Amino acid sequence: MSAPVDDPSHPPAPVVRPPCIVLVGTQLAANIGMCARAMKNCGLTDLRLVAPRNGWPDSDAIAPAAGAADVIAQAQHFATLDEAIADCIRVYATSARRRDLQIPSLGAREAVAELSGHLQQAPADHTAILFGPEASGLGNDDLTRADRLINYDLNPDYSSLNLAQAVLLYGWEWWSHTREPAPDPAVETHDSAAPRAAFDHFFDRFTTSLDEASFFSNADQRPSTVQGLRAFFTRANPTERELRALQGVLTSLTRR
Amino acid sequence: MSAPVDDPSHPPAPVVRPPCIVLVGTQLAANIGMCARAMKNCGLTDLRLVAPRNGWPDSDAIAPAAGAADVIAQAQHFATLDEAIADCIRVYATSARRRDLQIPSLGAREAVAELSGHLQQAPADHTAILFGPEASGLGNDDLTRADRLINYDLNPDYSSLNLAQAVLLYGWEWWSHTREPAPDPAVETHDSAAPRAAFDHFFDRFTTSLDEASFFSNADQRPSTVQGLRAFFTRANPTERELRALQGVLTSLTRR
Numbered sequence: 295m296s297a298p299v300d301d302p303s304h305p306p307a308p309v310v311r312p313p314c315i316v317l318v319g320t321q322l323a324a325n326i327g328m329c330a331r332a333m334k335n336c337g338l339t340d341l342r343l344v345a346p347r348n349g350w351p352d353s354d355a356i357a358p359a360a361g362a363a364d365v366i367a368q369a370q371h372f373a374t375l376d377e378a379i380a381d382c383i384r385v386y387a388t389s390a391r392r393r394d395l396q397i398p399s400l401g402a403r404e405a406v407a408e409l410s411g412h413l414q415q416a417p418a419d420h421t422a423i424l425f426g427p428e429a430s431g432l433g434n435d436d437l438t439r440a441d442r443l444i445n446y447d448l449n450p451d452y453s454s455l456n457l458a459q460a461v462l463l464y465g466w467e468w469w470s471h472t473r474e475p476a477p478d479p480a481v482e483t484h485d486s487a488a489p490r491a492a493f494d495h496f497f498d499r500f501t502t503s504l505d506e507a508s509f510f511s512n513a514d515q516r517p518s519t520v521q522g523l524r525a526f527f528t529r530a531n532p533t534e535r536e537l538r539a540l541q542g543v544l545t546s547l548t549r550r
Numbered sequence: 551m552s553a554p555v556d557d558p559s560h561p562p563a564p565v566v567r568p569p570c571i572v573l574v575g576t577q578l579a580a581n582i583g584m585c586a587r588a589m590k591n592c593g594l595t596d597l598r599l600v601a602p603r604n605g606w607p608d609s610d611a612i613a614p615a616a617g618a619a620d621v622i623a624q625a626q627h628f629a630t631l632d633e634a635i636a637d638c639i640r641v642y643a644t645s646a647r648r649r650d651l652q653i654p655s656l657g658a659r660e661a662v663a664e665l666s667g668h669l670q671q672a673p674a675d676h677t678a679i680l681f682g683p684e685a686s687g688l689g690n691d692d693l694t695r696a697d698r699l700i701n702y703d704l705n706p707d708y709s710s711l712n713l714a715q716a717v718l719l720y721g722w723e724w725w726s727h728t729r730e731p732a733p734d735p736a737v738e739t740h741d742s743a744a745p746r747a748a749f750d751h752f753f754d755r756f757t758t759s760l761d762e763a764s765f766f767s768n769a770d771q772r773p774s775t776v777q778g779l780r781a782f783f784t785r786a787n788p789t790e791r792e793l794r795a796l797q798g799v800l801t802s803l804t805r806r
Contacts, residue, residue, distance in 0.1 A: 331708075331710075332715070334705060334707075334708045335704045335705055335708060335709065335710070335711060336704060336705060337705045361708050362708065396789055396792065401726075403726060447729065448591045448592065448722075448725065449590060449591055449592060449593045449725070451590075452587075452590045452591060452617050452618065453591065454587075454591070454616070454617065455591060458715075459588070459714075459715065459718055462715055462719070463718070463719075463722055466704075466719055466722070469704065469705070470657075470659060473703065488639070489636070489638070489639055489676075490632075490635050490636055490637065490638045490639070490641065490695075491636040491637065494632055494636070517691075518690075521651070521690050521691060521694045522651075522652075522694075524694040524695070525651050525652050525653050525693070525694040526652060528641075528653070528694060528695065528696065528697060529652060529653055529654065529697070531697055
């Protein structure tokens with residue numbers, strides 16, 4: 295049984311403070327703008343900049359930020375990483391796995407789950423996710439500020455991500471973990487699913503039959519009517535056997 | 551108990567065919583290149599292009615593809631969406647939620663889980679994920695080809711993603727679902743993890759040094775203070791090299 299909403303012994307889940315995104319030594323202001331956009335996509339707003347190469351503020355960040363200009367306007371600028379994370383209780387640094395540094399490494403999803411668990415206990419804590427310069431990533435001095443390294447574990451043959459993509463993937467994991475779960479889709483098994491070409495063959499014959507039968511009395515509405523029919527049959531997702539049956543129906547109905 | 555590897559009654563999990571990525575009416579070839587890069591990051595290689603605005607092949611796609619030039623070189627070009635997905639058994643279209651089309655909509659993670667479930671049953675099936683033009687997204691005619699709509703459910707105040715980011719998020723979910731799980735962060739490999747005896751030797755020497763330095767002014771509290779220190783060093787879990795460094799620190803600090 296769920297607790298009554300206003301039962302004081304069952305307070306609602308606390309609203310947690312999302313982590314700040316700390317960009318260290320970013321080379322191009324356009325990338326800062328694109329990171330701001332990725333952050334806002336995912337409900338993150340606390341952007342902290344450590345010694346961007348061309349200083350701050352930088353008008354080159356504004357156009358790439360598009361609708362996330364508010365994140366840029368509120369961004370804080372620091373001379374050093376230590377100042378940027380001085381108020382932070384937990385710090386995660388994005389990096390490839392490192393065997394030379396004894397810092398635990400985990401995937402982005404696991405990192406979000408761990409951080410979220412911490413914030414359930416201490417929802418007002420400031421926490422930080424660090425991202426290094428575009429070309430080189432974070433240096434050892436920066437990495438040793440981190441409680442954990444976050445490794446994206448992408449295709450080992452090609453794992454290169456640009457800065458805004460790295461921010462987006464972390465943000466996506468944060469957003470996916472903290473938002474309400476999506477409704478459960480109806481999952482069906484289709485033992486003998488039909489290839490799309492077979493469906494198209496049926497549907498083309500179907501609409502041709504309708505045309506021949508003068509089904510579409512209003513030519514202007516034909517496109518939307520066809521779309522609606524196609525959406526229906528696609529959603530119904532006929533199996534091969536069902537398509538054969540539908541073809542038989544068409545044959546029967548159009549026979550004179 | 552796990553089944554023996556070569557037990558024919560327990561065949562290994564089938565290698566599934568990853569879905570193809572279908573880009574419909576893409577306006578800029580540079581975006582096709584960046585999509586190829588995002589695909590390769592995530593182990594996706596089957597790129598199909600439907601009527602890109604400037605035709606195909608297009609050399610403008612190559613530089614943005616960076617290390618994913620092979621995906622570009624193998625991309626297939628089609629005049630119509632129906633041709634591009636003619637061999638596909640299941641088709642998902644990325645789109646905002648639509649109330650005017652009766653097509654089930656689900657999140658990217660749920661869509662991957664559903665598709666993966668299908669492919670466990672039919673691993674060789676061709677399947678497709680559709681992405682529309684940059685400015686407008688997929689039109690109704692295209693959407694009605696889909697069994698499902700994929701909605702990213704990002705921040706409702708700012709959900710705009712560019713094309714390559716949309717491909718990346720889908721690819722990330724695919725990759726995260728199908729790759730081997732990341733190693734447990736708790737069981738990180740420490741090539742040079744110290745045996746407990748080495749730790750104890752350090753810690754005994756440490757507490758002896760503290761005793762000799764009259765650190766414990768209150769004898770009653772000594773046990774709990776030592777416990778607290780041991781817990782700290784144990785949690786830090788020093789490697790052999792780190793222990794040697796700590797021993798050196800002790801030697802230095804206690805030298806007269």
